[in-house]
Amino acid sequence: MVGRSDPERIARKREQIAIEAGRLFGTQGYERTSVAQIAAAIGTSPASIFYYFTDKATLFRAVFERDLPATQALVARHADATDPLAAILAIVDELAQQADEPGASGLVVELLRRVEHDAELMGVVARTAQTVNEGLATLIARGIDHGAIDPTLDPTQSASWLQSIVDAIFLNAESGRSRRSELRRTVLGYLIPPSTTSPSSISLSTPD
Incomplete structure (x- = not known):
């Protein structure tokens, strides 16, 4: 068992457990997933799981606690982008990447x-x-200041709308089918002024 004096190893173990728990919660549901199943999936014991997490509810929260630092890093990477529209597309695309994973829609339903x-x-x-x-x-x-985004849009409300579109990708996820290209087209159609065609510099394809 990892000693309490080794925070980096503890953090890595918590991460491993949270990742596997998220997969099982998404594919089987919260109620049908036991701590024993999670422990078995990563080759440890239920007692070891409870060493890192107080109970199953705490473990479920940990699945989503992982999102905050990742999201902060994502936003920070694009905060100073010279092309705001391209930065927005990159952010929503990365947010939607997890929708391609098995169990993604199920995990959102459980949430x-x-x-x-x-x-x-x-x-x-x-x-x-x-x-x-x-x-x-x-x-x-x-982007509005640069003339690349519809000036009639309210930034905060529009940001909320883009988040809703990303959420819809998760709720409508299908195994083996990515909707990220459709997401990008929808975002561009919403943000670009009606009299403007899609900038040739913005790729509509989903990046690898």
Whole structure:
């Protein structure tokens, strides 16, 4: 067992457990997934799982707690982009990448079922959503200033709408089919002024 004096190894182990738990919660559902199943999937014991997480609810929250630092890093990478529209496309595309993974839509459904009954979980999700909203709103405002984005749009409301589109990708995910190219087309159609055609510099294809 990892000693408590080794925070890096503890963090790596928590990450490993959270990743496997997320996969099982997404494919089997929260209620049908036991801690024993999660432990077996990573080759450890339930007692080891409880060493890192207080209970199953805490473990479920940890699946989504992973999103916050990743989202902060994503927004920070594009915060100073010279092309705000391209930066927005890159952000929404990366946010939607996980929708291509098995169980992604199931995990979102389980989140929706549990979030209203778990204030801590709601706080985790809200902080991540706020990070995305603020990052996108800033880029939208800059894009409006540059003349690349429809000036009639409200940046904060538009950022929320883009988040809703990404959420829809997860809820409508199909195994073996990526909708990220469709997502990019939808985002471009929404943001670009009606009298403007899609800039040739913006690729509509989904990046590898």
